[in-house]
Amino acid sequence: MRSSDEEVHQTVVESISVNAAAALDVPIEEKGSVPSAPSATIDGGVRAWLQVLGCWLVFFNVWGFTFSFGPFQSYYEINLMTNLSSSDVSWIGTVASYLLIVTGVLSGPWFDLGYYKVMLFGGATMSCFGLFMLSLSHQYYQILLTQGICMGLGCGLLYIPGLALVGRSFTRRRAMAMGIVTTGAPIGGIIYTITFDQAIESIGFAWTVRVMGFIMLGSYIIAFPLLLWGTANTGDIASGTPRKLLDKAAFKDMAFWMYTWANFFLFCGYLVPFFYIPTYAQLELNMSRSLSLYSIVIAQGVSVIGRLIASGAALRFGVMVPWLTCGTLSAVLCLAWIGVHTPTAFLAFAGLYGGFSGALIPLPPSIFPVVCPDPKVLGARLGMAQAIGATASLIGSPIAGALVGLGGHGYLGMQLWSGLVMLVGACLLLGLWIMLVKRRGCKTFI
Template identity: 50%
Template sequence: MALEDKKGSDLDAHEHDIFAMVETQDSPTSPPAFIIDGGLHGCLQVLGAFLILFNVWGINFAFGTFESFYALTYIPSFTASSISWIGTIQSWLLIACGIFSGPLFDRGHYAVMLLSGSVLAVFGFMMLSLSHKYYEIFLSQGVCMGLGFGLLYTPSIALVSRSFTRRRALALGVATSGAPAGGIVYNVMFNQLILKTSFAWTVRIMGLVMLVLFTVAAVLLFSQRKAMENIDESRPRKLIDLRAFKDLPFWSFTLANLLIYLGYITPYYYIPTYAQTTLHTSQSLASYVLVISQASSIIGRVGTTCLAYYYGSMVSWILCALLSGILCLSWISANTLARFILYSAFYGGISGALVPLPPSVFSHVCPDSKSLGTWFGMAQSISSIASLTGPPIAGALASIGSRSSKNLNFLGIQLFGGITMILGAFELMLLWYLLRKTRDKKGIF
């Protein structure tokens, strides 16, 4: 759902992390320096961003399959908590690097970041194929790939956002749909290849696919060289605005987002492991349960967008956070394969909206539309701690009383994920109250 600020810029609900690096505000008298807004050039640009997000978030969404393989087969001597740090450091770097890649994008260096980020990501994947020890996997898959993804994610979204006006919502919706699509494809690839060849060649083949997609994306986006190197120096962007630290709604939003993200990502890391160790499914079937969850999240995002259109983003966000927490607690009773598949599908469908809804609410949190990007970037940087620490904390709780990753105490994971998301929902209710009192916001916005 698109929201308009006082100068007419629409900030779409699908634009996750866009505010952190783009603050384009169109003026009737001074149009943006470079607008595509449709046509062949616009389609090529959206397709290029789609392929980049296919790789960047697709590998992140597939980490649950890697986690299960590492814990049960490849490096079983390490705890689930230790292994989850590999994925969380990758996710954290992906988001946190936006603080630096955003300003570099504004200065017209996207082409350099596209090449260097792609090389880093593919190099990390190829080094992973040679890794046998924990620290080698951590450095290649966690740090190297995370840094490469961090140079690509934020600028790619910013490029599409800056180049469209009326069709921005549609363009971003198509581009960001590459994320769950990539998660499905890379999960299926790993699941099929690992049965027919070694881990090393499985990773190499996936890396080659990533290289091909990055190459195609580069060809498509280099055809938009003018848009890539366009520099807007009319409004220099600050990294930090000290006024936000004194604002109560800002902290309420940040705390709510942090609590929700502590629980939100955790089930995706442990769904395959639970299916294999507790329900005794095959590795292939366990991976497909995760695919079902990710596929349903695509449907869920569309449905909750419609809900937000009619009932407001604040109501939708509260309901999705509360229901996601309840569903995570209901995982406790999913002691058969049929129940677990049903839980995974519903959780993916409901929780998928927890990513696109926060930006649409934050436009009501920030009192100054000119500082919207800076404030949101600060809030996201603080909240990203949850992506870094959530799964390892859950894994540590699951390891209490267990002897190895093959007999984890999943009750700790289920309670941790459910309780944190429910607490986040209550914090959102407090945020709603604060906005009505301090920002004079009426209705359900």
């Protein structure tokens, strides 16, 4: 039974094109022979671990800044754009996260065709430019263009290719390398949130954003030589061939739809607490701005631990057990948020939610080779599933924001929305688990 699992996980490597890097983010260690990547395979060594460090710095910015939108949401609502609703403001962050994921569907094949260096410099330039232009922005449309669209597209060019580069550098220790890289996201969120908190009152919004811009620019300057110096695995224009982006047969595959809609409903609610925790803390609990922002830091810090524990559990019990457990508990915590009325309880909620929800990022792609065991269409189907999931990230937080204050019930509507949609996703996960067990025979732990 174990050997069949190893064969399934090897299909991830064979499908390194469309969203291949996401599929390579596997918390289960591969054993035995793994097919070589299209270009040079380094299989560890100093050169490969330098790429891990470089990609960690990329993740520090790409997802770290995205996860730090909560302070911006709070500042825009309370200080800069008081005439706008919570829903209007949240579109800025959700557009950025949506474009980050959707652009990855195209940047994966471009990486295969050898355009990594172009995307690396282009994406870094676009994201830094968007951040510095944000410091000059005052109107809603200006902020949406800079922080939402410009930074979203720039980060999208860096996300999938960076992980694909690391994936080509390892075979036996690929899971470990990917796990290290993904920790850059919450740590980046912590650093950017603390920077915002420490600088906003002393130097104002414009220079606070510029300080963030210099942090981003400096980390990219460090990352570039680590990623590119003496490397030969950045794609091959001569041998790289694009894969199809759409597999029509997937529309008839019930397991594909169960996986896709489970992820969709989970991600409709996943980002809601991260976006609204600071605002809720200040307006509902009368917490100071600084303490409310540090609740985000707590959530991000505990999420690092949560990802590591979930990966360890996946080694022992398979992916579905920790994925279903974390999805269900994240939904329950969002509903329990309704009963949180003191700062101490709120900080405990933030830590627990960060710990359990953090596992919802790396685990889903790990089970996808079981959902779709055919390596010829795995990349296309994973891209389709992630594109639909990205739409959930786009609409989830604005819908939650529109429910704030509805009927004079404060944040109740938002809390119910995030909890119930994630609970629907957890129920679909249970259905997917049962379906996969029946498909594979008597094996329960997948």
